[in-house]
Amino acid sequence: MPEANSWSDHVQNVLARAGLKRGGARERVVALLAGKPCALTAVEIEQELRRQGRLTGRASIYRVLELLVEHGLVERVELGDGQARFERVHPDGAHHHHLVCERCGRLIAFDDPGLERAIDRLGERLGVRVESHDVLLRGACKKCG
Amino acid sequence: MPEANSWSDHVQNVLARAGLKRGGARERVVALLAGKPCALTAVEIEQELRRQGRLTGRASIYRVLELLVEHGLVERVELGDGQARFERVHPDGAHHHHLVCERCGRLIAFDDPGLERAIDRLGERLGVRVESHDVLLRGACKKCG
DNA sequence: AACAGGAATGGGAATCAATCTCATCCTATG
DNA sequence: CATAGGATGAGATTGATTCCCATTCCTGTT
Numbered sequence: 001m002p003e004a005n006s007w008s009d010h011v012q013n014v015l016a017r018a019g020l021k022r023g024g025a026r027e028r029v030v031a032l033l034a035g036k037p038c039a040l041t042a043v044e045i046e047q048e049l050r051r052q053g054r055l056t057g058r059a060s061i062y063r064v065l066e067l068l069v070e071h072g073l074v075e076r077v078e079l080g081d082g083q084a085r086f087e088r089v090h091p092d093g094a095h096h097h098h099l100v101c102e103r104c105g106r107l108i109a110f111d112d113p114g115l116e117r118a119i120d121r122l123g124e125r126l127g128v129r130v131e132s133h134d135v136l137l138r139g140a141c142k143k144c145g
Numbered sequence: 146m147p148e149a150n151s152w153s154d155h156v157q158n159v160l161a162r163a164g165l166k167r168g169g170a171r172e173r174v175v176a177l178l179a180g181k182p183c184a185l186t187a188v189e190i191e192q193e194l195r196r197q198g199r200l201t202g203r204a205s206i207y208r209v210l211e212l213l214v215e216h217g218l219v220e221r222v223e224l225g226d227g228q229a230r231f232e233r234v235h236p237d238g239a240h241h242h243h244l245v246c247e248r249c250g251r252l253i254a255f256d257d258p259g260l261e262r263a264i265d266r267l268g269e270r271l272g273v274r275v276e277s278h279d280v281l282l283r284g285a286c287k288k289c290g
Numbered sequence: 291a292a293c294a295g296g297a298a299t300g301g302g303a304a305t306c307a308a309t310c311t312c313a314t315c316c317t318a319t320g
Numbered sequence: 321c322a323t324a325g326g327a328t329g330a331g332a333t334t335g336a337t338t339c340c341c342a343t344t345c346c347t348g349t350t
């Protein structure tokens with residue numbers, strides 16, 4: 001069992017520690033996300049679960065995702081195409097950003113200390129407290145470029 | 146006549162050069178955007194025009210905005226709240242990014258060469274061609290921080 | 291200046307993601 | 321094992337955006 005499991009476990013721990021009860025919908029969504037490191041839309045999650053014969057209400061899926069995001073277990077990724085995507089966040093994983101390949105549509109994750117540093121300095125220069133930031137690059141990935 | 150006018154003129158030139166005809170809806174939207182440097186949603190544009198007694202069809206507003214974005218005359222700004230915002234782009238203006246104040250909701254524009262440099266280097270490091278990028282900071286602005 | 295062909299417009303229907311409602315089900319606990 | 325309250329789900333609803341298409345408006349050409 002690869003790290004996927006450790007993420008599932010981590011989710012269980014965090015939610016249990018928060019005093020929440022368990023439930024089928026949550027377990028199904030978490031199990032699905034655990035096996036897919038890439039970002040999925042809520043609709044994709046619903047369809048994939050249906051395909052697996054694990055019917056899950058739309059409202060529950062959105063509720064679960066919102067909960068996971070609130071607890072920092074899942075990251076919401078917006079690509080500007082009118083639907084949010086969700087991907088698991090590793091407890092020990094550095095936060096990262098994405099490049100959308102405009103040819104193949106692939107989403108490539110990356111992290112870059114230089115970028116983070118630039119943003120920190122920027123916050124100081126502007127005199128604002130930056131609590132979070134999103135960076136989205138668009139271009140051509142290695143294969144398509 | 147401040148720069149607002151030069152932007153309107155620039156829009157007219159670009160669209161005329163593209164062989165497009167003129168039309169009322171377009172002129173109304175451009176006139177409105179010319180006077181508002183801040184980012185407006187399509188719905189806000191529709192309401193503002195109605196308030197001015199310059200009724201304009203929803204479809205036309207979206208069509209005009211799409212056209213202006215295609216021609217690089219207007220920038221689409223996504224804050225992740227489920228609606229796109231639009232603001233004019235100056236022909237000579239450096240491109241910029243935004244900070245959303247999570248207290249007052251204000252949108253603050255800024256530019257930062259250090260950030261741009263970091264992104265350029267990042268593209269090289271990753272070996273990808275970065276064609277465009279978006280950066281969105283969330284935090285507290287000077288007044289609220 | 292009338293014409294023609296193609297753009298532009300706008301009202302309303304249609305989409306589509308996301309949210310809300312609320313009755314019912316299930317979990318963890320005493 | 322009874323129970324209080326969290327969790328679930330089907331369907332209705334919202335809200336932005338897009339689609340459809342008949343009508344109106346521009347503009348280069350007679």
